[in-house]
Amino acid sequence: MSYLANALSMLIQFAFGAIATLFLCRLLAEATRAEFRNPLSQFIYRYTNPVLAPIRKVLPNWRYINLAALLMVWLALLIERVLILALGGIFPQVLGLLVMSLADLVDFVLLFYIVVIFGWSLLSMLSTDPYQPLMRFAGAIADPLLRPLRGKLVAGSIDFSPTVVVIVLLLARILLAQPLLDLGARLSLGNG
Template sequence: MTPLTQVGMLVINTLVGLYLLVVVLRFLLQLVRADFYNPVSQFIVKATNPLLIPLRKVIPGWGGIDIASLVLALLVQAIAVVLILLLNGIQPPIQVALWASIGVLSLLLKVYFWGLLITVIASWVAPNSYNPVLILINQILEPAMKPIRKIMPDMGGIDLSPIIMFLLIQVFEVLLVQGLAKASGMPAGLIMGI
């Protein structure tokens, strides 16, 4: 791999990866009905609207799920896969759509993993903080954490549900993402979410 190819991959991975993260966050924020007036939410909305508004005219939402933002995430991921393959002189195979889906799924799992890690650390360092980022992360995590907390027995004020959530994320990562990626013949390091 030439230095110019490496630079091209670095630029594509960075720029497309950051935009893909913002699009996935937009999907999650609307899915959990997070605070629209949060400054972080406002940034995410403004960053995704130029591509999302025209797409929504073609792809409507369904049952409170913003299908257009999910399709945009898949399109962004697929474009990145094609660009990286072309940059390396490889003809893009038919599996690009599957690889893009695996990448978006992996990125969703990473958002939950890092969000959970941030909230656990923040609960030790700055409990009861009203930071807009922490509020938004909690709004994203709470729908996934609520069923686990209902099942967990009362541990005298100690919340062990993050441990169970970390374990579930790792299980999904290994079984779904890595298993699907290997089964589909996806090259390692090709997808932003992985």
């Protein structure tokens, strides 16, 4: 790829990554029942609702899972994948492209959780105000993954449950997302 194509690729990844992150935050905020009065939750709701409201009329929630937000995350990653491949002059088969975008979705969610748990753990060790909006939001999102191990992996006054969860998430990226991405790449080239 040329330097210009690399620069465009970076801008595409940044733009669609930001869009996917916004809709993923909406999805996880609803799924974890994050506090709606939190200014961060209100920001996310304000900027995602105009897109999600019409889609939710056709694709309603399933339990606490906002399927419209999940669809938007997947579409953002699919469009990102198409644009980056087109920059490289690659036009994959549709089935392979769909599988690769599904792998991108799985990997994106896993990486998002790694960043949230790491950031939340770091900020909580630095005695950050627990009522700060970002801390409350990150804590609400991270809690379902940390709750089963919380208090069970304590040495001294250090809880190692975030470390174990991050290691499991990293392993899931290697053992789940990467093989799915490889399958999608083979299918996109017609080597299924």
